[in-house]
Amino acid sequence: MTTPGGLTVSCVAAVARHGVIGNGPDIPWRVPGEQAEFKRRTLGTTLLMGRATYASIGRPLPGRTTVVLTRDPGWSPGHDGVHVARDLDAAVSIADGLGAPVSVAGGAQVYAAALAVPGLVDAQVLTEIPLEVHGDVRYPAIDEAAWPVVERAEHEGFTVVVRWTGARLDALAALVDGPVAAPVLLRGGTHATTLAVRQGDRDLVARWFPPGDEAVARERAVLEMAPPLAPVYVIDGTTPWGPVLVTTRLAGGAPPPDAAPEELAPAMAEALAALHARDGADLPVSSAVAAPPSARSVLVHGDFWSGNLLWDGRRAVGVVDWTGACRGPAELDVAWARQDLVLLGSTEAARIFLEAYERASGVRLGDVPAWDRWAVDRAAPQVAGWATNYAGIGRPDLTGPVLVERLRRFSDSLG
Ligand SMILES: NC(=O)c1ccc[n+]([C@@H]2O[C@H](COP(=O)([O-])OP(=O)(O)OC[C@H]3O[C@@H](n4cnc5c(N)ncnc54)[C@H](OP(=O)(O)O)[C@@H]3O)[C@@H](O)[C@H]2O)c1
Incomplete structure (x- = not known):
């Protein structure tokens, strides 16, 4: 252990x-x-x-x-x-x-x-x-x-098989009060280790965070408010592998790699507008640094990008990773999502997104370019490292240099 x-x-x-x-x-x-x-x-x-x-x-x-x-x-x-x-x-x-x-x-x-x-x-x-x-x-x-398989990745000429100690699954079974089966490691997200399991007739997702991490308590607080499209909180606890949060498993998967950003944008915007209809009153207030003025304070997801949505074809059917949720400016999520669409390759998709968001929410946002600038400044020091996250949703073509270049061009366009 x-x-x-x-x-x-x-x-x-x-x-x-x-x-x-x-x-x-x-x-x-x-x-x-x-x-x-x-x-x-x-x-x-x-x-x-x-x-x-x-x-x-x-x-x-x-x-x-x-x-x-x-x-x-x-x-x-x-x-x-x-x-x-x-x-x-x-x-x-x-x-x-x-x-x-x-x-x-x-x-x-x-x-x-x-x-x-x-x-x-x-x-x-x-x-x-x-x-x-x-x-x-x-x-x-x-x-x-004693070593159940949790991942089997086929490559040309070899297969990577990952086995976990059964003790880790036993600890999870004790927490959810019944044996778990069919464990599958889920890719994407570098912060938590995420495992899907079946327990009886329900599908669960367990996410382990680094020891001492407060993410479980934060995510539990927001999931207990049952925001739209979110998984349902089941239980959390402490294990030798760090704190773990168990939720229901939502249907859907990564965005279809062949979907154009312009096709994803309206579904993302409608999902975000539904989420922003909640005020997040019981959540901590956003600590966003140097944030521009905002027209609206709402339940903010905090990391709203296409890889944190679950997709059924071009439909967004779930939103995951709520650890950064807070009460804060709606524009924060809007700018973050627009930036993701730009990194996926389309400033036109970012425009479609804003239009669809304003239509779905019935709200005209304030200074969107200032928020785009805010998002770009936050992303710049880390964007190269996001290649791993994009690879995790089936976009290995979005390498560090590609992401850096796309962000630079977007930044230049903001003046
Ligand atoms: N296919 C793979 O993924 C893979 C990966 C790694 C290696 N290999 C292959 O494995 C072979 C080498 O394996 P090996 O088992 O012969 O040697 P090894 O484990 O690489 O090295 C053995 C040496 O390590 C030291 N050692 C081992 N256990 C120790 C312990 N508990 N405490 C202190 N020192 C310890 C000793 O060094 P001293 O003699 O200096 O005390 C021992 O002679 C090579 O063929 C290599 O190519 C394959």
Whole structure:
């Protein structure tokens, strides 16, 4: 159950038929895309690896901090910034000090050592390579019942299978007071870890937030007001994996990737107008910094973009992620949604959105360009990082540089 410091620990490995992960010091295959997938899944984490694996890579991997295990007190990694640990406990406490999630990156000895510590490893992220290769290094045998599959992502030439410790699902079952089945990790959203499950005849969504995060209490407060298109609050609680909020699962999914922004804009506007019909009187007041004047104070979602709506074709059928909701200026959500449509590729869609919003709400908003400017200034320092969120809704074409360029052009157009 995580490190003593509360960080999640995942074993991340690529495994060929019969559990083969290596041959001598080498990995005996080259499968295009597989290493990129390892990089994507481990970026920003702390890698724990054995001395032999480190030696075969020969350098620390970029974007991750490396901790090498060796019992040899005289061994040196030969690169700055690489930590050295004499045993697994020491490696884990170094990782706790670094504060990032932990990826156990092999080899066989280190996977085995980590999996042998009761409750340490939370997930196994295994890239299954469907090849018969000769190799003398194997991944430890998996007790499939104790490690339910929560994600299976097919790629050309390999499949990534993510298994969670059953203990995490047991904790969820205890909270919702009955066994849960069919767990599926949902993508999108970098703040919370989101799992869909079935309990009896209802579909639920559980979202875990980082330990100590106040998001659960904030979201609970707004969901208890039953805003339109929102999921229904079920229960919340504390688990070793952080605070968790359980709601009903709404139908619908990501916006259809082939839908033009102009097609999404009216549905987004009508959903937002319905939401803004509520005054949000019991919620905390918006703390938006340097905000322009507003014509209307309403229940504000706080992160109203196409990926926080659930879609059935071109229809918006749900709104999720209410952690930023507050009582505040309607223009805040309007500007945020317009900016999303611009990033999706269409300033015309932003115009359609405003027109549809004003028609549906019956309200003419104040200084929209000033609010667009406000939104752009908030987005500028972070927009490159939103590529992950857009990839999560099936838009990998919206890379960091594309988003930066689109925002820059929009900013220029505002004068
Ligand atoms: N397919 C994959 O995803 C993947 C991933 C990683 C590695 N690999 C492959 O796996 C193979 C290497 O695996 P391996 O099992 O032979 O070696 P390894 O686990 O990478 O390294 C073993 C060394 O790590 C140190 N070590 C291991 N456990 C330790 C502990 N509990 N405390 C302190 N030190 C510890 C020891 O170093 P000292 O001897 O210096 O004390 C030990 O000799 C290679 O073929 C590599 O290519 C494959």
